[in-house]
Each structure stands twice: as structure tokens, then as C-alpha cells.
Amino acid sequence: xxxxxxxxxxxxxxxxxxxxxxxxxxxxxxxxxxxxxxxxxxxxxxxxxxxxxxxxxxxxxxxxxxxxxxxxxxxxxxxxxxxxxxxxxxxxxxxxx
Numbered sequence: 001x002x003x004x005x006x007x008x009x010x011x012x013x014x015x016x017x018x019x020x021x022x023x024x025x026x027x028x029x030x031x032x033x034x035x036x037x038x039x040x041x042x043x044x045x046x047x048x049x050x051x052x053x054x055x056x057x058x059x060x061x062x063x064x065x066x067x068x069x070x071x072x073x074x075x076x077x078x079x080x081x082x083x084x085x086x087x088x089x090x091x092x093x094x095x096x097x
Contacts, residue, residue: 056075
């Protein structure tokens with residue numbers, strides 16, 4: 001199966017994942033949302049909370065909007081930690097849960 005067959009993974013995110021060395025859904029699941037996001041954030045300065053949630057949802061097989069409120073809050077905290085660690089700002093879009 002191709003990455004863009006997963007929920008939340010369109011052509012653009014699929015291309016970014018491929019460039020980061022993640023080529024299959026199985027590889028994405030093995031890598032995990034956090035590590036996949038870190039790989040993307042190093043190369044993509046627009047990496048943001050929504051992208052992290054999209055990766056999490058893809059791994060779970062659901063649209064990211066369906067992630068639990070608690071999981072979204074966890075992801076928001078992780079995203080901030082990752083971006084601070086990497087010295088990145090990410091996107092400036094609203095980041096509501």
C-alpha cells in the first residue's frame with residue numbers, strides 16, 4: 001500500500017515522508033509519529049502541530065480530527081518540545097485542540 005492511501009496523508013505529505021526515508025505505511029508505523037515528525041521537521045520548517053497529528057492519525061488509521069482530546073494535548077506538548085529542541089518555529093497556524 002502507498003503512504004497516500006492512509007488517512008491524512010496527501011501527495012504533499014507523502015512526498016515529504018519519502019524524502020525523509022519513510023516509504024511505506026509499515027515503515028511509518030515502525031518509526032512512530034514522533035520520530036517521523038522529527039525527521040520531517042529537520043528538513044521542513046513549516047512542520048507543525050497539524051502535521052504531527054496527521055501522522056498520529058495515519059498510524060491509527062483515523063482522521064486526525066478524531067484523535068482524543070487528551071492525545072491532541074499530548075501531541076501539542078510534544079510538538080513544542082521537538083520544535084524548541086530543534087530550534088524551529090514551525091507553522092504559525094492556529095493550534096487549537
